[in-house]
Amino acid sequence: KDYQDILTESHGKVGLITLNRPKALNALSSHLFHEVNNALEKFDDDTNISAIVITGNERAFAAGADIKEMMEKSFAEVYKTSFLGHWGKINDIRKPIIAAVNGFALGGGCELAMSCDIIYAGEKAVFGQPEIKLGVIPGAGGTQRLVRAVGKSKAMEIILSGRNFSAQEAERWGLVSKVLPVDKVLDEAIRLGQEIAGLSQPSIQAAKESINRAFELSLREGCHFERKLFYSLFALKDKKEGMEAFVKKREPKWTDE
Ligand code: HXC
Numbered sequence: 604k605d606y607q608d609i610l611t612e613s614h615g616k617v618g619l620i621t622l623n624r625p626k627a628l629n630a631l632s633s634h635l636f637h638e639v640n641n642a643l644e645k646f647d648d649d650t651n652i653s654a655i656v657i658t659g660n661e662r663a664f665a666a667g668a669d670i671k672e673m674m675e676k677s678f679a680e681v682y683k684t685s686f687l688g689h690w691g692k693i694n695d696i697r698k699p700i701i702a703a704v705n706g707f708a709l710g711g712g713c714e715l716a717m718s719c720d721i722i723y724a725g726e727k728a729v730f731g732q733p734e735i736k737l738g739v740i741p742g743a744g745g746t747q748r749l750v751r752a753v754g755k756s757k758a759m760e761i762i763l764s765g766r767n768f769s770a771q772e773a774e775r776w777g778l779v780s781k782v783l784p785v786d787k788v789l790d791e792a793i794r795l796g797q798e799i800a801g802l803s804q805p806s807i808q809a810a811k812e813s814i815n816r817a818f819e820l821s822l823r824e825g826c827h828f829e830r831k832l833f834y835s836l837f838a839l840k841d842k843k844e845g846m847e848a849f850v851k852k853r854e855p856k857w858t859d860e
Contacts, residue, residue, distance in 0.1 A: 608635035611642045614793050616653040616800035618646035621660075628666035629659045631711045633689070635669075639715075640692040647696050653800035653807070655696070656792045657719060658703040659712075661785055664728070667710030670737065690743040693718045694815075697808050699799055703792035704728045705785055709767070714743040717752065720811060722778065723792045724770035725785040730778070731767035751818060752778045803841035803857040 610621040620642050622629040629635075639657070646652045659665055668687075676686065693700070693715075702708075702719035709731045716722050716730070724730075732745045740746060741762060750758035753776040761768060773779040783791050799807055809832045816828050836842050840860045848855035 606638045606642065608632070609638045609642060611645075613652060615797055616651060617793050617796035618642075618649065618652040618655045619793065620646075620655065620657045622658070622665055623660075625660055625662070627669070628663035628707060629712070630667060630669040630671075631665050631715065632669040632672050633686075636689060640689055643693060643696050643700070647698055653698060653804055654796035655698055655700045656703055656789070656796050657700060657715070658789050658792070659706065661705045661725070663706040663712070664702070664704040664708040665712030665715060666707045667712050667733070668742070687742050690714075690718075697811070699796070699807060699811055701792045701796055703789045704730075704770075704779075705788055710734050710741065710745075711743050714741060714745045714748065717748040717778070718744060720814075721780050721795070722773075723781050723783060723788050723795070724773060724779045725788040726770055726782055727785055728770040728773075728779075728782075729767050730770070730773050731765065732762045733765040733767070735763060735765040749778070752776070801857075803839070803845065803855075804859040805839055805841065806836055809836060 608622070608624050610623050612619050620639060622635065622639070624630060624632070624635060643655065646655050680686070699721070700719040702716040702722045704716050704722060705725035705728055707729050708716045709729070710733055713730050713732055732741045732749065734741050734745070746758070746762060749761065757776060760766075770779060770782045774782045781791070813829045813832050816825050820828060841855075841857050844857065845855050
């Protein structure tokens with residue numbers, strides 16, 4: 604399928620989505636975001652794909668939701684049409700999603716990165732939630748995900764001042780898992796995707812599901828959920844294969860069953 608504002612390709616079992624509105628610094632128009640959702644769902648349903656990478660270009664991952672699109676919209680319009688409703692789709696994707704961030708990841712761009720499962724950032728990446736400077740607040744999970752990632756004081760400082768923060772700060776605070784040279788970010792994200800793709804996929808999916816429950820459940824309920832999933836993986840051939848391979852000191856051959 605041809606898209607206008609994104610590019611898609613596969614690298615082995617890794618599906619790559621490249622945001623591609625360079626002249627607008629990849630501003631996330633509704634049109635672009637619908638294309639991202641469509642590509643995510645296609646990769647999620649594609650049995651040849653086991654992990655997904657989302658990236659932009661060296662200047663911008665994405666400089667936010669499209670301000671020009673939002674400028675004329677009224678409350679009634681955004682409310683009645685559930686303007687940002689489609690931003691939640693990414694949370695239903697079962698396969699791991701890695702954000703490979705270079706350049707600006709601002710507003711909705713930062714929120715998109717935080718909606719991914721893992722963030723790799725280039726040394727010069729710039730994150731921020733500058734919505735306050737536009738007279739609004741983050742609207743795609745920024746106030747919720749940033750505080751869970753970096754804690755209250757930093758989230759308050761960032762969102763209330765609208766100041767940007769660096770890749771190095773993001774890594775120190777635990778928002779980003781690795782900072783890499785600009786030209787290595789995408790390669791390393793794809794390499795990580797391939798590493799994940801080389802493992803038993805039902806366990807990968809279960810691990811992602813269980814980690815995400817940590818944001819929703821109490822510790823007791825979360826551990827209970829994890830335990831049930833752990834038990835359920837004993838129904839898989841891959842569990843037998845993985846443990847047998849360890850004991851016999853050989854490489855496991857996963858069948859994803
Ligand atoms: C629409 C945008 C845009 C955006 C940049 N552009 N960001 N268009 N929406 N979010 C456009 C500019 O208008 C300009 O178009 C072109 O991209 C290049 O941008 P410049 O500003 O000329 O580049 P530069 O001077 O290098 O400054 C880069 C920048 C700045 C610091 C990133 O563009 C900027 O501050 N952008 C807005 C960042 C922001 O406020 N993001 C939050 C958006 S609100 P022309 O036509 O002039 O060439 C948001 C709400 C989230 O995300 C709610 C949930 C989704």
